[in-house]
Amino acid sequence: MSGGRSLWSAGWARFRKNPLAMAAAVTVLALYLVAIFAPVLTPYDPVSHGDLPEMRHQPPSREHPLGTDKFGRDVLTRLIYGSRISLTVSFLAVTISVVLGSIVGSVAGYTGGIVDAVLMRMVDALMSIPRLFLMLTCIALFSRSFLLVTILLGATGWMGTARLVRGQILSLRGREFVSAVEALGAGSRRIVLRHLIPNVLTVIIVSATLKIGLIILVEAALSFLGLGVPPPTPSWGQMVYEGREVLLDAWWVSTFPGLAIVVTVVGYNLLGDGLRDSFDPVQFT
C-alpha cells in the first residue's frame, strides 16, 4: 500500500523551503555539536588556571583566538564548554516545564468544571509571582547546584504551556472526531493520549523552542547575579559577569560570551518561528 503524506511530512517540506528557519536549525544543531565535541575542538582546559601572571587578560591572538580571562584561561575554550551548561540546563528545564504544563493543561482542558477552575486559578497565582524573585529565594534557601537551577527553571516556567495546552484541548474537544471516538467506546486516557495530544504536539514543540531562548536568558541572568551553576564550571552568564570589571581594558572577556547568548537565543527564536510557520495546525485545518 502506498504511504500517505502525513501532516508531519507536509510541514517538514514547508520548513525546508524557509531559508531563515533552516539557517536557525543549522545554527542550533551546530551549537549542540560544539557542546558534545568540546574536548576535540580545543586543546585547553576550561577550568585550570594559567601558571604565569602575564597570561591574564591577553587580547585575542593566534594561540587564544578570543583572548584569556583574569585567570589566564582561554575564553574560547570556556565559551565552548560553557555551551554545555547553557544547552543542557535550558533543554532539561524546558522538558520539565513542557511535560508539567502539558499534563496540567490537558487535565484541566479535558476534565473541565471544578478541576479546570482550580488548576487554572493555581496557574494564575503562580504566574503572579515574579520568577526571578522566586528562584533567588529558593537558591538562597538551598545550596546552589546544577540540578537545583535546572529544576527551578523548569518548575517556574510551565504555566504558559499549561494555558496554551488547555486552550487547544478545549477547542479540540468540540470537534466531531472526539465525539466519534467517545461514541466508539474509548476511555478518556485513549481519547487524550491518542486523539488530543498528537493534535497539540506541534503547538507544544513550537512553544518549547521559543521558550528555550527565554530560559537561556534567565539562566544567564542568574549566573550574572552569581546564583547560577557554581564556579569554576564555565557558564556564559557567569563569564559575562566576570568580565564586567575589566570591560574597558579586556572587552573580549564579556563580549564573546554575550554574543554567544545572543546567537543562541536568536537561533532558537527563529527556529521556533520557522516551526510555527510550517507546522501550525491553523494553516491546514
Place this chain on the structure above:
Amino acid sequence: MSILVAKGLKKYYRSQGGLFLRGRQLVRAVDGVDIELRKGMTLGLVGESGCGKSTLARLLLRLEEPTEGTLEIDGTDFFALRGRELRRARRKIQMIFQDPYSSLNPRLTAGSTIAEGIKIHKLARGADVERRVGELLDKVGLPRTAYSRYPHEFSGGQRQRIGIARALAVEPDIVVADEPVSALDVSVQAQIINLLADLQSDLGLTYLFVAHDLGVVEHVSDRISVMYLGRIVESGPAVELFSSPLHPYTEGLLASIPSAKPGDRVRVAISGDVPSPVDIPAGCAFHTRCPKAFGRCSAETPRLREVSPGRCAACWLHVD
C-alpha cells in the same frame, strides 16, 4: 419490533449570565421527546436549525447527559450504564457526523481511524485488524489504497465514507446520521444516501436520519418525525406525512421545498424566524408563526397525541 425507545427526553442548558447580566437563562434544547426506532427501519427527524435535533441525536448516543428521561437500547437501560459497561454498550449505536472535516482526526490515517473501534472492542487482533479494515473500505466504496492515507488527502464525500466505515467497524445495530450529506455537493449527496441505503439492506441497520431538508429525508425514511423548538410536533409514515400533513408546521416545511414545476407553489411557506429556545412561546410553541392559530393555541400547550392509526400530531386543530 422496537430496538430503541426513549421517553420524556429533556436536555436543558444553563446559558452563562455575563458579569453584568444577572440571572442565568435556561435553554430548553430538547424538551420532552419520545422517540422509538423500529428494527431495520429508518426514522427521519426534521426541523429547522436550532430546533434541538442534533442535541437529541447526541443524547441518544449519550454524548450528552440528559436532564431527564429514559432510554432503552435493545432492552438495556442506556442511561443507567457507567464506566466500562457503558463503553462496551456504546458499540450498539454509532453516529455519522455532519462535518466531514472536523469528524476525522487529522493525525490518523484512514486505516487507523477505521481500526479504532476494532481495537477498542478487541474485535480482531494482529493482521486480522488490517483485513477487516480492508473489507470495510470495500463496503463503503473506497479503494484499498486509502488505508495509509491521511484525511486531508480525501474529498468531502470520501471523508464521509471513512466516517461511515468507522461507525460500521464495531458492527452497530443502530446508526444515527446527523445531517450526513448537508455539507456535501449535491452530486455526492445522492451517492452517500444510496450507500447508506445499500448498507441498511445488507446489514439490517436501523437508522435515525437527521436533516433540516425534507427532500432528503423523504427519500430514505419509513417514518418521519418533525421537531420544533425541542419537541416533536408531528410523526407518521413518510408517505402519508408528505401527502397529507397534519400540523401547520409540517405543511409549511413541505411548502418550502422548491418545486420544479412553475406555478406549483400554491402553499404558503412559513414566515419569520424560530423563536429563541431561551424564550419559548407559551401555549403551542409554533403559534407565533402559525397561519391557523386561534385563541387556544397561545393559552394551552397541545400534547402529541394519536390522530389516526400510526399518525400523531401536537396541534389543537386535531383535537375533537
